[in-house]
Amino acid sequence: MIRYIVRHINLMLFTLFALSVASFALAYLFPADPLVNLSGVQRLSEEEFNLLSEKYAMNESIIIQYLQYMSLLFQGDWGISFSSGLPLGDEIKRSLPASIELSAYSLVISMLVGVPLGFFAGLRHNKHTDYVLLGVSVAGYSVPVFWLALLLIMLFALQLPLFPLSGRISLLFDIPYSTGFILPDIWLSDINNKTAATINAIEHMILPTLAISVVNTAIVLRLTRSAVLDVMGSDFVQAAYSRGLTVSQVIFRHGIRNVLLRILPLLALQTSTLLTNAMIVEVIFSWPGIGNWLLQAIYQRDFPAIRAGMLAVSAFVVIVTVLIDLFARLIDPTQGAPRRGSL
């Protein structure tokens, strides 16, 4: 077990190392001067140039430069953005939580809907309900998420003006930044109309969450269904039946627990898909998250921002995935080698 944890932590550290090297290499791969790409300061006077060269150890060997880069990263100095001139660390700290928030709500919704439906389909294997649910879920994960988002906007924001179509909250509410998550931020703030702000924030959240949830629910449904089939066909379930337990007893005592344990590591692999979908949907709903921010950086050829954003997003994905996987392993050490989720 310890061996397993060490191996995974190792794997994570190794990947993070590779990512940091890649992001450092980007400074050299991008068209502009490496120093400009690292610092984000564009118009340099002679004096500033020398100062920055020293800060990034540009006159030393490449390895020292990398180490210097890393130490600055850990100090929270990620350079500044070309386009806004603000520190990249702050920009990421503000936008990443917005994406996480969106993904988290979608994950919760798709679990709440997908797991029960998956159970239902799995238990009625090869019956009509199973086929219908399976068909719906194939459609669900075939739909391009950006198109779905547009359809939702057309229908629920423009045709039936039920929900707003952009942003996290009406700009009339000036919510100060504290955690980066909008609902906690509202409760922590000292504005005088928190209820109205909360409702407004929820109204803004519904459509983007829904768009991501549809795709993710379809995936969760299929994962649950195949886990149910596996578990219900396994020896211990047969044994339980043979001991005379009723169907519902089997399901509630053995089924649910084992199915959930089985899909947990697979869900870990889905977090990255979830985040990618969130990043696309953010662009459509002008949600101020990391996807929106990174794409703006790409459009504006803001190299320091691309470098930092890429590092932040991929590091986040890797860490979350490994952690969830480890967590799953901790509560159920009997599982074999990590599998890739198959639908």
Place this chain on the structure above:
Amino acid sequence: MYFSGAMLSSFERSRAWISTCLLMLLSGCGDYSAEMSQQNGLIYCAEGSPSSFNPQLDTSGTTVDASSHQLYDRLLDFDTQTGRIIPGLASSWLISSDGLTYTFQLRKNVPFHSTAYFTPSRTFNADDVIFSVDRWRLSHHPYHEISGGNYPYFNSLGLKDVIKSVKRVNGYRIRITLHRPDSSFLANLATDFAIILSAEYAEQLLDQGMPERIDTFPIGTGPFKFISYRKDRFIRFEKHENYWKHPFAPEQLIYDITTSSSLRLAKLLTGECDAIAFPSQSELNLIEQDEKLSLDVKSGLNVGFWAFNTARPPFNNPDVRKALAMAIDKNTLLEAVYFDRAVVAKSILPPSSWAYQEEGKEMSYNPVLARKLLRENGIEEGFGMNIWAMPVERAYNPNARKMAELIQSYLKDVGIDANIVSYEWSTFRQRLKLGLHDSVLIGWTADNGDPDNFYRPLLSCSAILSGTNRAMWCSPEYDKLINDAVRYSDPQERIDLYHKASDLLYEQMPLVPIAHAYRYQAYRKALSGFEINPYGGVRFGEVEMSK
């Protein structure tokens, strides 16, 4: 997708109902509408991010819209209806008989913004005017080089060299002396760029060692004060409680920066914006149909044209240029490119200008004569030329590419093979300045109501160097006419001179004026007092919101 009023209102009701349900779920009870109404504010969907909050530094409309009339005041203003110059921070002014000395009486008790980053100790006085003018006028001024040191509007007009001195007579009186008479001087002081900054704030910043904050954390006397700005997201303004002009204006003013024009329209339709910048011409019908929205139209101070590079043969021959002008049908261009939301341009001056010539000569569509004239001047069948089409959308030409394609087909009728050229916008302007084009489709939007603002930057000899004379055309006769015109202050004399200049342009045809586009302003009916300002940036100071 069609919207009907009846449908909308019923959905509006159901939306309220759903919100109420949510509220019940969340808090049990509470008065939603009462709480919402506390959030009194106006949201404006702007088309881009300003580069700073000082229009002295940038002539782009985005910067002007976000700063000039919201944060600042000018000594003088334009009346949006008549275009006449009216008092601003200067309550009255005197011009000496030789036209060289201007004396301004300043308003008293005009407070500056008091914000989280600055608390003024005094009200507006002569020092602020001197500081604001000297900043761009004097190259040794401590603030001159801050934020780049480039003051494009004043530089392009050469105002630095017109002003001899700016002197303080007493605390509330200022005297400006000129080197030579300039009848457009007052108009220039009323433009969006001639704003008044706070000298006290500037001094304080200099002491703190961060003078560049004067342009990013602005202080002015305008109807709104600056709160916060996130690039590509929003700008937040708050009402200036002690605004000298009047007490109304919304509690908050928020610029929601939305670059896509269809998204701006969508936000206007859903009510997330109260007003939007630059509604797209193809979508105006939709706004007109919606009974909750208003669409105001005014003829704009702009011109879209087709300029020939007169430095290149055969375009140095006026007859060739005239023949080409005859070969195109402006009315069709207007219909296809502007969706008829523009007027045909007779000269470079739009009808809303006071020097507009109703009976001006105009080249009419005559392909037969054009063909004949071309052959007479040695342009043979199959002659090849290029048309540069600007890659961006502007009010004066919403689709240059499409217009170029139409012109291409007209030229084919007179035996000319045209080739359309386009580059990315900054490259395009750079190469245009070098004069690499045969002809170009571009245009001009004026910054003030003065006719000089059309004649000088577009076709004077000095404008070749500063890069606004797209025809590369230089005529001493023309320069003399427009220089004479600013020397007189009598409008009638100026009008006569400008008419002569227009006639000269008709004879020479360095460019073919095509259209003057209308200016549109789309907003929710709940706003009142929101008027189009044909003489510059958008104004929210006079707006009132009804619930």
Place this chain on the structure above:
Amino acid sequence: MARFNLYQEEFHPSPLKRTWIEFRQSHAALFGLWLFLFFILLMVLGPLLAPYDPLTQDINALLLPPAWDANGGINHLFGTDSLGRDLLSRLIYGCRVTLGISILLVFVAMLVGVAMGALAGMTKGVRSSIINHLLDSIMVIPTLLIAIIIVAILGTGLVNSMWAITLALIPQFVHTTRDFVRDELQKDYVMASRLDGAGKIYLFFNAVLPNMIEMLVVQGTMALSVAILDISALGFLNLGAQPPSPELGTMLSEGLKVAYISPLSIALPGCAIFLMVLSVNLVGDGLRSALRNRFKH
């Protein structure tokens, strides 16, 4: 005249045929297959079917409504876009571009991925361990994210986005090939031929590869649906194909500008992407369950 069999013949269809028999059982899979063939046909015959050139602009026919609208004409079945281009023709060409490019990408990624996977599966030692570690971690990051990052580095454009997606698709082929090769090499028949003195290369081409084809097809359908979604997503985000190129995602983002006037310009390209991905997924699903059933029997 009816014959009777003297001997009781056993029916032994080939594995391929047995897969097909299983596949045929599922209506959904068959429907998917027909749909997929339809798109393939559209891709191959596109230029013959399309009534107009997808790039020709007609200033006399801007934003025409579809044929079934009162103001529509039969000349343009789905109407025209804001530049007077025929929507039906653009749609046909769009399917051609999107599907064609996706198939090409998957094919290239598969070739490279299998080669690398075979190499990784047949070697041991530190180098292979490092490659495996790296692969495992890259697998975690979704292809679209990798593609976005690669496009960010290379710059936007169709060709760059094609590189990006190909690169992003390779790891999963490497991964599955590697695992498969490892498993297969442990099997008795391979051991037998190895004992006979067969070399690694011979083993790969004669023992492993033939058994891998089916798995590769299944993996290929998964990759294809990902490729279609990714290439259109990049096109939609203006990172991939640039207008006026008729790529479905790009068309969708162009259609956004006139969404209010002509909702069809959003509905059609999106619908085409959806159906395309759906058909690929249905075929892939059907194939997988057919293979599973075949092994079960």
